[in-house]
Amino acid sequence: MLSLEGVTKSYGAVAALRGVDLDLYPGEAHALVGENGAGKSTLVKILAGVHEPDGGSFRIAGQPVRLASPAAARDAGIAVIYQEPTLFPDLSVAENIFMGRQPLAGLRRIDKARMREESRALFARLGVPLDPDRPARGLSIADQQLVEIAKAMSLDARVLVMDEPTAALSGVEVERLFAVARSLRDSGAAVLFISHRFDEVFSLCQRITVMRDGAWVSSDATSELTVEAVVRRMVGRDVSTLFPKQDTEVRDTVLEVRGLTRRGVFEDVSFDVRGGEIVALAGLVGAGRSEVVRAVFGVDRYDDGEVRVGGQPLPGANPGAAMAAGLALVPEDRRQQGLVMELSVERNMTLTRRWGLSRAGLLTGGAERRTAADWAKRLQVKTSALTAPVSTLSGGNQQKVVLAKWLSTDPKVLIVDEPTRGIDVGTKAEVHRLLSQLAGEGMAVVMVSSELPEVLGMADRVLVMHEGRLVDEIQRDRADEESVMLAATGQKGVSA
Amino acid sequence: MSLSAPPALPATVSKQDSLLHRAFVARELGIVVALVALLAVTTAKNSRFLETQSIQDLLLGASILVILAIGQTCVVITKNVDLSVGSVLGLVAFAVGKFFVTWPHANLLVALVIGLGMGLACGVVNGALIAVAKVPALVITLGTLYVFRGLDYSWASGQQINAADMPASFLRLGTRTLLGVPVLAIVAVVVLVAAGIVLRSYRSGRELYAIGSDATAARLSGIPVSRRVFAAFAVSGALAGLAGVMYAARFGTIDASAGNGIELQVVAAAVVGGVAIVGGSGSVWGAALGALLLTTIGSSLSVLQITPFWQQAINGALILAAIGLDRLLALRLASSLRGGRPHGA
């Protein structure tokens, strides 16, 4: 029904897709898997008409098509749930679902009653009691995702594309979503499903396409594949070699977090981190890990609790003070929080050290250039020039810039939030090696990660969060996939 | 805790019921209350403030500002701003006067069409520059504010058009009443109702809100963003043109400086009426009420015999109070929306 052949797409210097083939058939659910940055979302955007491919052919029902806009894709019967929810915060949920194609009554007026009823019906099918009249502002990520799903469902599309729709959902909601997807599939629609959760992939899909570094690797029937085989194809090598954390001598406690609470987000979070160890914060997306580390660093305020660094209490909501005390946070959203995309590599790298590099309050440029060049070399940042805007760098190199920016402050405690999200295989290994090395030098490292293998491979201790609470602490030797997932899904009480 | 506890589902749907609507009503109601209070205080001081004649005058005084505020609302909702409306008004008003000077017996409708057409043309210039070339509206309309006014000045070159130069039938439009309601106010109300309905109940109207709320999401939803923004500026221009015709009819005396500086009042009216300058929310009803409130303040200050020096200061304070109040309401709304549903996961 829908077929792509040899599709290529570049963002400036980054080749996001380099010859991808994909065939979707009616009545079949097709999974697309691949590492972060493999190009899955880019492929989705091409299907959605957001981007036009640079090359390759695109056919629907055998006819070559050109989707110049999202509206064109929609009219061609393609419904898309994007990875990042794209809602209108000021508009009601019902309007969000039907924007651009609201049901009309006489005189082409929008039929609000019908819109509301249809939204209710959609939510009923999904089993969530969302009020169609409330504004989208303030919806949790999960609810936002549900609105996106309802939106896609309402299209009655021939092709349903879902880019990690379940990342923010709990088991119950995932099951409902799957029920809906299956019924769509059984009524003859083609489904393209993207997820990092293999259990979901294997339970929903009949066929799996693997991508790596923007290229097509394989497409096979699910029945012929195992999880291990898929992972091997995704990564291209043995997984275990990726995580070279060496055992190091553990030193004194550097960071103490006591009873940290932010109402409605996380509650009573306490933990210690010692020099030389890597502590991982694990949990499902939305468990509140990022919020905890943001509060520790002082970007967010908290209602209750205390943070101490080297025994000294840290004032809340003051990142500057946290930095002075020796804290560093590599945030999860590189583009929004980690980097100033318009500024040069050099300026980004030295942004955290601008006072340290100045003499008598003045920055002469030389010191900045030297520091930046030094770190670029140490982390092997590939860039045309240090004066090039950081936005022209590939994702992995951007991540290295963020790391350089924080490592150059010579922190006592390094907090990294999803340090390897969106970066390629080689860089990932380098980042892991670096973290391990830093811990070896006595730094305390807190790592928030959603990637279980990363957590298991790197962490000396795993702290697991569930719905804003710290529910488990697992030592390295006892940590395995099952124990972490059990705690992360809330199926284990608070352990000793 | 039982195995696989289902996520806590909100038992609070009824509490949240149409919060959006309530916030909307609260905002508009606030202005109405302020308006009523103002009328009450002024009338208490001087009973003749509420006579037919003065109500008529009030409506007449507000109608031009209301028309401009409606156009501005369309633009501001999309997260843009049109600072050139005052200059467009001036240019059109002079053109209409000049038109009657040249063809004293021309049909009134022709003048109206010319005014609307010129305003539209100005709006199209703004819209094309902003939507097609994708440059910031603030800078472009600041530029066209100068350009249109400069054209107006050099065209008029010191000329003034007087009531005697225009047909009495045209001027009568400016003062005439229909069932006790001034014609110009009726025009404003018709435009208001039309714009209100389009913005509330038509796809194109709702899409303006969508664009202002999140332009990227709008693009992903298949909304022709550039075209809609362009249209918003065209509408604002056309309405400024209409306001120019009304200005000519009402004041009868026109020189090139008509409407000079009115843009800030227009933006103020919209902001006071709850149209968020960051786009995505607000209504023409609110903006119209804002315009009415500003006009009423002007009249009552003089009736209350408050020294005129205070008037501008009070206007400024009012704008600050309005955006502050808006922010407060938004925060309230946000916090009441939070916590309703603890966690999706």
Place this chain on the structure above:
Amino acid sequence: MAPDRTGTLRRSLLTWDVAVVVVLAVVIAVASGSVDSFASQRNWGFLLLDLVPIALIALPMTLVVITGEIDLSVASTLGLVSAAAGKMWADTTLPLTLIVVLCVLLGALLGAVNGVFVTRFGLPSLAVTIGTLALYRGLAFVVLGDRAVADFPTGWTDGAVGFLPGTRIPWVVLPLLALVLVFALVLHATPVGRALYAMGNSTDAATFAGIDVARTKMWLYVVIGAVSGVAGVFWTFRYASARADNGNGLELQVVAGVLLGGVSIFGGRGGLLGVVAGVLLLGTLRNALQLDNVSADALTVVTGGLLIVSVLLPNAAAWLRSTTAQRSRRAGANPVTPASSANPA
């Protein structure tokens, strides 16, 4: 990576700053050749004197706009400060030196009020400063009313327009130059300047880098208020007249100069060299055209046109670059080499 290097070189040579400087040089050269008495020292003295208040306020305005905010109330601040100076001089026995100090403090206070609204309450600076634009001007009239206080000691009033010994260049140019230097250093060569660019591009990223965005902006508003206060004092003495309407409309000229200087209204981009050149360009162009007997109307059109061009041109350039890049990529058949396989497999 040679081609990339030349690319960056070309980019840095073609920046807007440089373009404005070049245009300025061309205007000066052409005007010197073709406009009588343009190149005279006397004329430059007049020209510079007229530009002092605009240039003065443009300095902090550049910083404010680079952080992504705006301050439209500067001219009203200038007016209120001037009115206060007149009031104090006429109705109290305070020594003039003290009055000057109080005036600058008053300016800082007015700026702080803006700052509180913007940073504490999180309100959009455009709306806030439209409000204070009206409020401060209104208060100026409340303070001084219809009066014009003019009996300042001639030592002060003549001093304000005095020349450097042996020249026709006003001495105030020297402190102005010093301030330009200070602001340029702060913006381009201090940690604070780096922070300003960072927060203008991304508030989030700046916050995560430990920059106290709210406090920095607060201080910027205090500074721009104080500088507007200084400009108000200068204005009062230069024109030997304290009036409530002093500097009316000056904010648009300041903003026009800043934008023409290549500062992005969305923040994060631009520099002081460009702004100084932009202010000078507006001033010299006006002066030259005025000397050439071009009417005020045409000057208005030119100002507006320049503003529009200043945002259109960089955009057009970017558009041209991207289309040529695309074409060359298409033409170059995009050899798909597995670039990232350079990583260890």
Place this chain on the structure above:
Amino acid sequence: DSGSSASSGSGGSAAAAPAGSAAASTDTGSSAASSGGSSAAASTGSDASGSAAAGGTTADYKTGLKIAFLPKQVNNPYFTVADGGGKAAVAELKGTYKETGPSDASASSQVSYINTLSQQGENVIATSANDPNAICGALKQAKSAGAKIVTYDSDTTPSCRDVFINQATPQGLADVEIKMMSDEIGGKGKIAILSATPNATNQNAWIALMKADLKKPENSGMQLVTVAYGNDDDQTSFQKTQGLLQSYPDLKGIISPTTVGIAAAARYLSGSKYKGKVQLTGLGTPNQMRQFVKDGTVKEFALWDPAQLGYLAAYAGAALASGTITGKQGESFSAGKLGSRTIGADGVVILGPPTVFQASNIDQFKF
């Protein structure tokens, strides 16, 4: 001074304090009017036109003088007419005429134009000051660069110019307006004043004089209840009129010494139930008021002819530049068709008494 009308009986008094115009008192730019072009038109003062014909030889004057007019604001119709008068005079004098100026009525922009004119080596700068002090410094510099300075309509501090052409004395204007009002309401009842901006110096000077007039025994029947300000903005003036009538139900008359105000007030009255019951007078232009005089809303109002003001300013400037006069009290010069004029105290030359326009004579005036 035997003025052409009843009003000027008490004219010609009092030395002129620096005074401005009625019409041009505005900073907003919408003042008095004419539908374009200058109006050589009917002269106001009968004695002026009388003595003019013979004496006014242009022989005493240098030819080829560069005479520049710098109004408060270009594009202001009032000044367009006034400067038109100046243009006619310069043509008679075989000089070079120029009009230039800012499009906003602010002193600071005027300064930059004065500087430009002094650079350009103008022999005469005729200007109407937006601020009596603010443009002083620039004028002095122009003077030292050789230009002769004539102010018209709105004066500066006397030391900054050579001659001021005063359209009328403040006392004369105040007297005319009180007289007209008194005649219209039979000397009894509450009256109000609708002024321009609260900070219009000349307006305030007139209002003060009118208040003094009202204290005189013959005016004791009239009682001034308030002064309202319409900011020389049509809409505001309109609203203020409305406000006045609401605030003071027993109001008998309104005096509006500003052309914008009187026109707006007339328009309000003509469309309201107060028409004919509440009297309106003040300063206005014939073109703007014609319709209201004819429909009975307004009985009479006054003004001078702005074209003559500019005409006289040009002659005074030419006389200064030719060395005929220096600006001292007692010197006289010939002013073309306006005849010979003598400089009064402080270098002030008075144009003549204002004209009172009524239904009977209004059609003779086209400005």
